[in-house]
Amino acid sequence: MNRSDHNFEYGIQRDQIGKDTLNHRTLMKYTINQHLSNLKKSQKKWFDPLILISRTERSMNRDLDAYRYKWSNRTKNFQEHLEHFVSEQTAWTGP
Structure with missing residues (x-):
């Protein structure tokens, strides 16, 4: 494997890791927002x-x-x- 192939493969792996991290953050943000929304709804019902x-x-x-x-x-x-x-x-x- 020459240097350019190695850099290209490393770049793809790095991009995939970045996308996975972004997806994880998006998923976590969505999950947190859902929990907050449910909490607000339950408080509204309680009061x-x-x-x-x-x-x-x-x-x-x-x-x-x-x-x-x-x-x-x-x-x-x-x-x-x-x-x-x-x-x-x-x-x-x-x-």
């Missing part, structure tokens, strides 16, 4: 407020009577505060 609401609704449905009691209690308190506020306003401004 999705609609899921939180549905979980809250399910827990309320388990103890519906307690939920109704809390709701009626809060409504009653709100009504009392509203009546008190209105009566104070009319006392300041007159009837």
Whole structure:
């Protein structure tokens, strides 16, 4: 094998190694991007407020009577505060 044949063969091998390295880097970059994308999707699902609401609704449905009691209690308190506020306003401004 003469020198030019050796250099030519070495050049082909070097080019192939460069292509393999580039392919490996491209593949690794793609794999990393896929993992990041999947991570973002899973985080979005985890923090999705609609899921939180549905979980809250399910827990309320388990103890519906307690939920109704809390709701009626809060409504009653709100009504009392509203009546008190209105009566104070009319006392300041007159009837």
